[in-house]
Amino acid sequence: MAKKSVIRSSFGVAVLVSTLSLLLATYPGVAAAPQGVGDYPDAVQRQAATFAAAPKVVRKVRVVVTAYNSLPEQTDSTPCITASGYNLCQADEENVVAANFLRFGTKVRLPDYSGEKVYTVQDRMHPRFDRRMDLWMRERSDARKFGLRTLTVEVLE
Numbered sequence: 001m002a003k004k005s006v007i008r009s010s011f012g013v014a015v016l017v018s019t020l021s022l023l024l025a026t027y028p029g030v031a032a033a034p035q036g037v038g039d040y041p042d043a044v045q046r047q048a049a050t051f052a053a054a055p056k057v058v059r060k061v062r063v064v065v066t067a068y069n070s071l072p073e074q075t076d077s078t079p080c081i082t083a084s085g086y087n088l089c090q091a092d093e094e095n096v097v098a099a100n101f102l103r104f105g106t107k108v109r110l111p112d113y114s115g116e117k118v119y120t121v122q123d124r125m126h127p128r129f130d131r132r133m134d135l136w137m138r139e140r141s142d143a144r145k146f147g148l149r150t151l152t153v154e155v156l157e
Contacts, residue, residue: 055107055118055156065110065151067135067143068098082123088136098123098134107156108133113149118156 070079070088080089084104088096097108097119106121125134133153137143 055109057109057154058157059155061153061155062150063101063131063133063153064148065113065133065135065153066148067137067146069137069140069143071140084122086122088122092138094135094137095119096122096136098125098136099132100125100127100130102155109154109156110135110151111154112151 068074080087082088082096082098086096095118099106099108099121102108102121104121108119108121109116110119119135123134123136125132133151135143135146137146
């Protein structure tokens, strides 16, 4: 009697395994499950990239922030070239700051002004401004409108 129940249960397990295998093989998305990051839908890739690239705040500091433009009277004889050699006019993106108290390439955010937008330190200011930051803006009117503000600067990892 024990042999018959073992045979029946073995047969039942075999039927169950083969049925599941058949279902998985014919179910779209399981049989051809993505193997690499490039195989996932764009939305999943963007979400994963955002999560993986979420920068860590190393420190926060309150500083006076002003704005400037690529004009000789505000810079020097090469107004489009920053102190680090970055070409502002060619890049044409408002994501650059000048700061003497941070190294070139340091990433920062100004959450009170622009939320999660990340800026990169690419330029320097006059030496007398040792605890000040300057945002680069395309238009002079935008820089004048920005004025002088005291903002929290998040220094990112």
